[in-house]
Amino acid sequence: MHIMAERRYIFAPEERPLFPGAPYSPRLSSGDRVVYAISGAVLALASGLGNALITTNLYVMAGNMGLYVAEANLLLAVFVAFNATANLLLVRARMQFGIPACLHAILGTLILGELIALCFPSTGTTVLARAISGVASGGLTTMGLYSVFQVFPIRMRPMAVVVGFSLPQLAIPIARMVPLDRVASDHWAGVHGIELALALAAWALTTLRPLPPTDRSKVFQPLDALTITLAMAGMLLGCTGLAFGRFYWWSDAPWLGWMFAGALLLLGLVLLIEDRRAQPLLQVRWFGTADILLIAGISLVVRIALTEQTYAAVGLLALGGLTNDQMHGLFAVVLLAMIGGIALAAWLARPDRALPMMLCSALVIALGAWLDTHSTSDTRATQLMVSQSLLGLGTVLFLGPALLFGIGRVLERGPTHLVSFVVLFSTTQNLGGLAGAALLGSLQMIRARVHAEILADAMPQGDPLAAQRIAAGAGQLAPLLADPGAAATQARARLGTALQNQANILAFNDTFWVVTLLALGLAAFLALVILQQEMRRLRATPPAGGAA
Incomplete structure (x- = not known):
């Protein structure tokens, strides 16, 4: 029987999580550790392989979608902007709602976004899928890290950190080895199909062996919503400017300057608000x-x-x-x-x-x-x-x-x-x-x-x-x-x-x-x-x- 199903299990002091929102680290059988290792690898790939496939095939993808290469770079900008700010929401969400609720919300939204992009292929639905994937990637990277934590004994936690955080980096060379004809057909349905398959596999594995529980507490505050919204808007403006700059050229397109100015204004406002809060994000x-x-x-x-x-x-x-x-x-x-x-x-x-x-x-x-x-x-x-x-x-x-x-x-x-x-x-x-x-x-x-x-x-x-x-x-x-x-x-x-x-x-x-x-x-x-x-x-x- 899986150890987390044993209601009488009492966690030792050294098995407690280092941070709120992180799982406990109980003693596990070899079979449990193998499943967690597979889960960690799948979650790592689910967090980044889709974006890696787009990054490595962007020039071809732009032509198949009827876009200029500069316009197709919006897909990268949207992913990066939402991924960079996702943890403003997700870290506290794990603290307040627990790991299973957050994981199912992330995977469920990702599955829905990919299904929409598959059933109604267009530039708009692809951009929507990239935004959802950016947020999901921020959560899945951490969940993969937590799964790897369960594979190693507590004394080897530094080793677990290195392995867990490095696994998502393998997405780029793996994406380079995926044949182009597997991902480029039918408005790039292959990319959405791969992301959907990985999300479903992650759901199955984490249901088979859920992560151990975590300590929960009420941490969200109403002003958090304003901070998160302003940060996402500012990052979206800044990332879009960076993605477009070398194509429209930095000094030839005045609207690039306005995008960067807007990004600095919004992100500066975020820092000002957070600096003056009693319990800031x-x-x-x-x-x-x-x-x-x-x-x-x-x-x-x-x-x-x-x-x-x-x-x-x-x-x-x-x-x-x-x-x-x-x-x-x-x-x-x-x-x-x-x-x-x-x-x-x-x-x-x-x-x-x-x-x-x-x-x-x-x-x-x-x-x-x-x-x-x-x-x-x-x-x-x-x-x-x-x-x-x-x-x-x-x-x-x-x-x-x-x-x-x-x-x-x-x-x-x-x-x-x-x-x-x-x-x-x-x-x-x-x-x-x-x-x-x-x-x-x-x-x-x-x-x-x-x-x-x-x-x-x-x-x-x-x-x-x-x-x-x-x-x-x-x-x-x-x-x-x-x-x-x-x-x-x-x-x-x-x-x-x-x-x-x-x-x-x-x-x-x-x-x-x-x-x-x-x-x-x-x-x-x-x-x-x-x-x-x-x-x-x-x-x-x-x-x-x-x-x-």
Whole structure:
């Protein structure tokens, strides 16, 4: 019989949850632990695979839906905005209503949203599904983490944190390996079908073995609704501006400025309201402390750097004509590297090792990005396996330790700071990914123009090599085009396309350099922080053989 069905079970003091809203950690059988392990994996995939499928196939998806790529980016912005702010609602909801009620509400709403998108396919229902999925993802990530907690003994809780929070990161390489024809047909019914199937599987598994109970208390206040509404509206404006900026261009579309101004106004109003409340959702003044600014800044920079893999490296391969279906081998290797990285990070995990592990993560990311700076027009997926595996390894080496570091700061302050940390960490991860794509995308476009001008200047009108290449191209086209003038024109166009492609490759190499320098700068900063902490510890340690 499952242990939670034994009404006489008395929880030991060490089995109590660390935070309100978290489950107890009772003694479990091996069979229960296996089911919880499967539940944790399914919940992790349910939290992010749908959005990963859209992110990795967005250009094709836009065409199938009759949208410009810029317009299709709204799907990403909506997901990120709702995901970043979901925990404002969900953390307190678990405290007040308990885990089963919250989980069923999340999964039920997600299932309903996907069914609507499947039965009435349109851009509007897809946007609705992305909003619901964003909120659900915030809850399912935490529920997956709680399921993983049940797999490990209490003494191995740091290991459970690393594994549970790293599992959702596997969604991106898995999404890259899903064949395009499985998700792209019939207004992308495949994406909705996969999300629906995962939600139903999660419902079945969590019904088969529910999470242990949690302590409940009345925590919601009327003013919480205003804070949550303003935060979601502000994040939606800001995320939409970030998603659209590089397509409509930052200085060419005045309405982008108004979106960012509105976002800052609404989010500033949220901070003002929370700072003046007796029992706030967000501990605003705590956000200004050194440790929290440290973890927020590091998390944001690392997430921006990691978009090298999701945007720049894939963009380079796409420039060479490769599609996702031709990158399955690459991302299979990345997936294996990430799984190995999770095992390594879990084995090393300890709160006092959090900063050194984040330092190692930054160095690994820098090495991976530096290897990509040598890309050429002949670079293909096989040449990027080592570098992209390093970036995948860097991802999982960072996330778990960063969460351990933050949880340690929450334990020092008490459970009232839990919502603040969860929202802060979630926001840096979500906004960092969106901001990273915007930054690297904008940089690549700017540098491509610069390199195109340099290449054009290096090949002036009448250049013998250019004339020779045009003549050779015209000769190849002669059997297809009877008019020599038309053949020469086509040959010149081909040369122009080749120059533009070369400019784009050089621009991608520039973005790889930026990521390399960003990661190295972060590593140097972390080394200084660790050195400062070590010096402080040595000063606080009394000398050997001191006063008796």
